[in-house]
Amino acid sequence: MTLRRKHKKEMKKTCNKCGNTYPRTEEYFYAKKHGSLINSVEYYNECIECSNKRSRKWKDENKERRREADIKYKETKTGYFKELYSSIERSTHGNNFKSYEEFLDCWEKQKEIYGLNCPYYPSIQMTRIKGTGKATDTNISKDRILSSMPYGPKNIMFISWKANNEKGNVTPYLATRYLEFVNKSEYCRKITEFELTKLNNLHRRRFGDDIEIIAAIIEDAKHDVKLQHEYIEKMIELFKDERKDN
Ligand SMILES: [Zn+2]
Numbered sequence: 549m550t551l552r553r554k555h556k557k558e559m560k561k562t563c564n565k566c567g568n569t570y571p572r573t574e575e576y577f578y579a580k581k582h583g584s585l586i587n588s589v590e591y592y593n594e595c596i597e598c599s600n601k602r603s604r605k606w607k608d609e610n611k612e613r614r615r616e617a618d619i620k621y622k623e624t625k626t627g628y629f630k631e632l633y634s635s636i637e638r639s640t641h642g643n644n645f646k647s648y649e650e651f652l653d654c655w656e657k658q659k660e661i662y663g664l665n666c667p668y669y670p671s672i673q674m675t676r677i678k679g680t681g682k683a684t685d686t687n688i689s690k691d692r693i694l695s696s697m698p699y700g701p702k703n704i705m706f707i708s709w710k711a712n713n714e715k716g717n718v719t720p721y722l723a724t725r726y727l728e729f730v731n732k733s734e735y736c737r738k739i740t741e742f743e744l745t746k747l748n749n750l751h752r753r754r755f756g757d758d759i760e761i762i763a764a765i766i767e768d769a770k771h772d773v774k775l776q777h778e779y780i781e782k783m784i785e786l787f788k789d790e791r792k793d794n
Pocket of ligand 1: 563564565566567568594595596597598
């Protein structure tokens with residue numbers, strides 16, 4: 549009698565989660581090796597459907613938690629600037645920075661002058677907002693002053709996304725500020741003068757005065773073989789002019 553009832557009871561099993569009763573088989577319940585009986589299995593107390601639901605829920609929550617943690621990190625100073633630097637390292641425009649530290653140092657130096665304000669639009673306090681799924685106008689972005697030259701300590705500014713976007717659609721205001729920044733940097737000014745073939749002619753100096761600068765400019769253009777070639781031709785032209793003058 550007792551054996552019979554026990555056998556009967558074991559034919560069915562009730563899920564302790566949803567309360568449904570199912571045949572006590574692996575079709576409805578996950579099984580694991582029995583803890584104390586050899587060659588025997590025991591079933592989980594919840595049905596397969598409830599087990600799956602629970603693990604899916606756990607996975608989703610975990611994914612969401614990981615995403616939130618990721619965003620939080622990217623909004624920290626280190627997380628934000630490491631991400632900017634890693635895109636510079638992967639950039640086809642070239643990278644003259646020796647290290648992340650040197651890159652970050654440029655930001656610190658800019659901060660001493662402009663604080664968190666955008667150099668183009670001083671009314672914008674620059675931010676590090678992540679995870680919105682779209683570009684944030686006030687966010688800090690990296691910008692090469694001269695788009696012909698690689699990223700490097702002498703050719704970088706941190707400007708708001710708004711200013712960065714508008715540079716492609718330039719206004720007289722933005723252009724004026726841009727030239728201010730170019731002229732403020734000796735490196736950018738010299739390259740511009742060289743590109744305009746003014747470098748030697750401007751001050752009526754001898755060619756030799758600028759030869760080291762020109763060599764450095766050509767060296768810096770190594771990321772772009774075509775540009776480097778143009779610079780070399782320009783240098784040869786300058787050299788010819790110099791010989792003509794003498
Ligand atoms: Zn269930």
